[in-house]
Amino acid sequence: MVTTNSRRRRPARKAGPPQIELRVAARNAAHAARVIRAAAREFALPDEWISMSLVGDKEISRLNLDWRGRGSPTDVLSWSPGEIVISLDTARRQAREGGWTLALELRRLLAHGILHCRGYDHDAAARMAAAERRMLGRDGMVGESLSEREGKQVGRRRRPKSI
Template sequence: MSGDPAPSGKPTASRLTVEVMVEESRWADTIPDAPAIAERAARAAYARAAADSFDPAPPDAAELTVVLADDAAVRALNRDYRGKDKPTNVLSFATLDDETAPPPPPGEPLFLGDVILALETCTVEASEAGKPVGDHLFHLVVHGVLHCLGFDHEADAEAEEMEALETAILRDHGLPDPYAPDPHPDDQQEEAAAPPPERER
């Protein structure tokens, strides 16, 4: 993995509106403060990465949506938009990917896209990796928002840059490297980190 991303020196956007939609009520049973964690993660990712995502500078205002859904909902989206009939941990629908999309009207925020998470998959991954599910949620939202800002991991160099950025953001919030293997694996369990997040393409 490469080192920390160097500060760009560019200004970040002055306003970001984050709407968190809870479509699966069981999130509250699993992580009572899931909406707050999701919003905090989205803001952290945007604050760290927005300056490098826009030329010459980020918009004065932007907005995005985080949806706390379940495996069934994410599976349907994954099937319909990616041709993969299975759930995944997080999907990002980035409006910046659409080069034909018109800019927002003057004074209106730029909509960055939707980040959608699957409860059951997120919970299982966190358990298998031996990490708090709230920490995993934070990471997945960061990952999804970075996709909305144009980051990707198709090529090795892109993946290294994106993983380094995610690791730096999580460290800023007191969370460990999400890609590092467990240094003290259980005797009966192989070393494992949570599977890397996916995205809608």
């Protein structure tokens, strides 16, 4: 008796476009909203859902306190499956301090938030930094990756070298 594995293959389903939503609750955000929408279309995977909010430092501080127990502003917060909140105030400040454009900083923050939604974490900072570079490309990567910066702040213990 001859047996064969005759499973039928399902026809490939054509992936739909990503679903992208943007809520703007920050002042003077028209340019930032255009940058974020364009970057989201570029970074999103087919069928991926991304809901983004541009807020000020006051709102992101409240969210940071509610969700992380830290009552200070942060640049980006994210939750699965695809919710991302970016502080436009902090993004402007970081761009100015870094010497690059607000557009580049917003792209960097959005990429970072999307990667968190996809399961990347600061515990694997090098892996996340590499993914950020792949998303942003050489020309789009400004300064230090957020993951690299966070990894340095965590101050991981390393095994001492043998003498």
